[in-house]
Amino acid sequence: MKVTVIGGGSWGLALSTVLHENTHDVLVYDTNQAIVDKINRLHICYQLNADIPKQIHATNDILEAVNYSDVLLFVVPTKVVRSALQGVNTHLNTPKLFINAAKGIEPETFMRMSEVFYDELNADYIKGFVALSGPSHAEEVIQKMTTLITAASRVEADALYVQHLFHNQDFFRVYSSTDLKGVELGGALKNIFALASGLIAGKGLGDNARAALITRGLVEMRKIYEAYGANIESLLGLTGIGDLVVTCTSQHSRNYQAGYKIGHGKDLEATLDSMTMVVEGIRTCEAAFNYGKQHKLDLPIINAIYTVIFDKVDPEIAYQTLFERRRKKEL
Numbered sequence: 151m152k153v154t155v156i157g158g159g160s161w162g163l164a165l166s167t168v169l170h171e172n173t174h175d176v177l178v179y180d181t182n183q184a185i186v187d188k189i190n191r192l193h194i195c196y197q198l199n200a201d202i203p204k205q206i207h208a209t210n211d212i213l214e215a216v217n218y219s220d221v222l223l224f225v226v227p228t229k230v231v232r233s234a235l236q237g238v239n240t241h242l243n244t245p246k247l248f249i250n251a252a253k254g255i256e257p258e259t260f261m262r263m264s265e266v267f268y269d270e271l272n273a274d275y276i277k278g279f280v281a282l283s284g285p286s287h288a289e290e291v292i293q294k295m296t297t298l299i300t301a302a303s304r305v306e307a308d309a310l311y312v313q314h315l316f317h318n319q320d321f322f323r324v325y326s327s328t329d330l331k332g333v334e335l336g337g338a339l340k341n342i343f344a345l346a347s348g349l350i351a352g353k354g355l356g357d358n359a360r361a362a363l364i365t366r367g368l369v370e371m372r373k374i375y376e377a378y379g380a381n382i383e384s385l386l387g388l389t390g391i392g393d394l395v396v397t398c399t400s401q402h403s404r405n406y407q408a409g410y411k412i413g414h415g416k417d418l419e420a421t422l423d424s425m426t427m428v429v430e431g432i433r434t435c436e437a438a439f440n441y442g443k444q445h446k447l448d449l450p451i452i453n454a455i456y457t458v459i460f461d462k463v464d465p466e467i468a469y470q471t472l473f474e475r476r477r478k479k480e481l
């Protein structure tokens with residue numbers, strides 16, 4: 151098979167490596183000429199400072215990228231997904247299968263990424279849509295370390311197709327799911343709790359606090375799943391608890407790193423300026439906070455993180471506010 155990968159960053163190139171390993175041909179499209187050159191000339195993933203196979207080529211010619219294959223895998227930050235889709239849409243002339251690996255919810259519309267795809271693309275050229283998500287840091291996948299993720303689509307045949315494309319028996323195991331909503335929400339929401347987990351670590355609050363965050367974070371995710379009409383069983387899967395655990399405990403997580411710096415007293419702008427890679431949790435936090443308000447959901451952790459990030463409330467005060475809430479039943 152041939153696959154076009156839109157976005158030659160850390161996750162785009164890690165997934166390209168898996169596809170190459172599975173004997174598929176890959177063309178990477180990136181708007182950044184320096185990234186394209188590093189892929190073609192040095193055969194490296196610049197963001198991870200890691201080698202990639204020489205057979206993976208890159209271009210910044212969108213027409214070449216769109217015409218290269220009938221499978222377009224999007225791996226760009228969620229804030230540019232719309233504009234990237236607009237760029238692709240004008241060149242579509244045959245139906246394509248769209249796969250998205252970006253994790254987020256659009257703050258202005260509360261749309262999941264699949265909804266953004268259907269909003270921007272000419273429906274005549276959408277052969278199918280599949281979300282790829284799960285506990286997977288590019289740093290480990292690019293080194294072919296054991297990883298399990300999920301391919302989800304409302305159309306089971308499309309999920310199975312993408313499962314087949316990425317699955318191998320060496321290090322990359324892919325499950326299929328038809329709960330597109332749950333899979334997309336899990337991948338997006340966990341980033342908010344990764345920020346919180348980094349804050350907890352930055353404040354030196356310890357492992358008990360982190361375990362409590364993961365558990366009570368899951369409760370807040372459940373409320374949002376229910377409001378969106380997602381299958382809450384997905385919370386028990388790779389894209390639910392799986393991704394939540396890895397992102398709240400791994401130092402590879404950019405969201406965790408950002409939270410850690412804020413917890414250490416660095417302000418948000420300085421933190422974001424110091425990060426070379428995308429911190430998706432901030433936009434998703436804004437989306438979840440406003441969605442919760444609109445749907446009258448009780449989301450104390452998300453609200454606390456929102457006040458720290460957007461209202462510049464001292465993390466110490468946000469923490470105190472969480473503790474001063476009335477006593478409650480656990481379930």
Ligand SMILES: NC(=O)c1ccc[n+]([C@@H]2O[C@H](COP(=O)([O-])OP(=O)(O)OC[C@H]3O[C@@H](n4cnc5c(N)ncnc54)[C@H](O)[C@@H]3O)[C@@H](O)[C@H]2O)c1
Nearest residue numbers: 157158159160161180181182226234252253287288427428
């Ligand atoms: N890094 C990971 O381990 C990982 C794992 C799972 C999911 N994700 C998700 O994947 C998405 C991308 O993350 P990343 O870590 O690869 O980011 P990154 O910052 O490493 O790379 C993003 C790349 O997209 C390119 N880009 C920006 N706008 C573009 C456009 N319009 N068209 C084509 N390319 C464009 C940039 O030049 C950059 O090379 C995020 O939503 C992230 O949450 C990342």
